[in-house]
Amino acid sequence: MAALRAAKQALRREVKRRVAALSDEEKRRQSLALSRQLFGHPKYRSCKRVAVFLSMDDEVGTEEIIKDVFKCGKSCFIPRYESSSSHMDMLRLNSLQDMETLPLTSWNIRQPAEDDRSREEALASGGLDLILMPGLGFDQLGRRLGRGKGFYDTYLQRCIRHAKGKPYTIALAFKEQLCQEIPVDDNDVLVDEILYESDE
Template sequence: MRARRGPAVSREHEEKRRLRRDLREMRRGLPADVVAARGAALARRARELDELAEALREGPARTVAAYVSIGGEPETGALIEELRAAGVRVLLPVLLPDNDLDWAVYEGPERLVPAGWGLREPAGPRLTPEAVAGADVVLLPGVAVDRTGLRLGRGGGSYDRVLARLERSGRRTALVVLLYDDEVVDAVPAEPHDRRVHAALTPSGVHRFRH
């Protein structure tokens, strides 16, 4: 009997996998002090993004969904702490066994606890996966974005579910990916489930996309 073959993998999927590998390799080569410095620059640049500047002004009237960076990702600690200090309600993800994301309120770095895969998660009550639909701004991880706003994610599919959930909600939520400057590229491979973001925030400034 012939062995069963797995599902066919598209050319775009393979291209995405190679691009992720190359960009992650570049991130792994960044010294810790460079990652920290770029994270501080990212927090400063946040005020150049109208949606985040509005959240910082209005404080408790706003909710921002963010995430805790890992590895060589752009450092988010300074940014989420600045938002919390301004009174913004910050939601952070909690990874579920099926790779979907629940959410909990960020209550400070001392209230982050270790989780699987090197992640850190809020220790507070879980709010359900649907809680993200109440956010005014969603800050997304990624490894690249192209000039049309097409985001290349980490590859686990968690944020594909988040973006689909936000789309179903019908709410006009600002979608912003956090990246390094050289990760804003001309084009990334696209598959049918991929969705575009409204902006990218990098250490040098804001990149807006029309779609």
């Protein structure tokens, strides 16, 4: 266990270093290219209920995706992380304006306040068709390196128990976030597909 943790930590540092070397312009360019790739993806086109992360500086930007979700009339859910545990809910976002009024967390991302009870939680209603996954690193087999809190792995376990079953998961990655191999254990849930800009 300790060896696995140490291996993950070393890889996190390495990937963070690679992403930190990217200019804002390059991150924006790759984010737009990935957004366009996603918009043509059959799973995205057919989904009605989608969970999207609100991106941090070192993640693929999701702003255009969220705009498109509303434009297409899909239901949009965003994460609310509980900082004291690995618990996360996916709460309904009503509009772009709604997003701009959400409070900022200590991680500098917007999320519904802890006492905001008015929002629909995805699993309390119709479940999810698609989850767009953040992460620090990914490999070609769908293994994901998170930030170490286990939010998404724990949430996906809950999805698996939901009547609708596990939603399709697509990770959005800068090509600098691709790794040869990511060390995982039994709690790590694999991602169905990783979208990145290939050089082909």
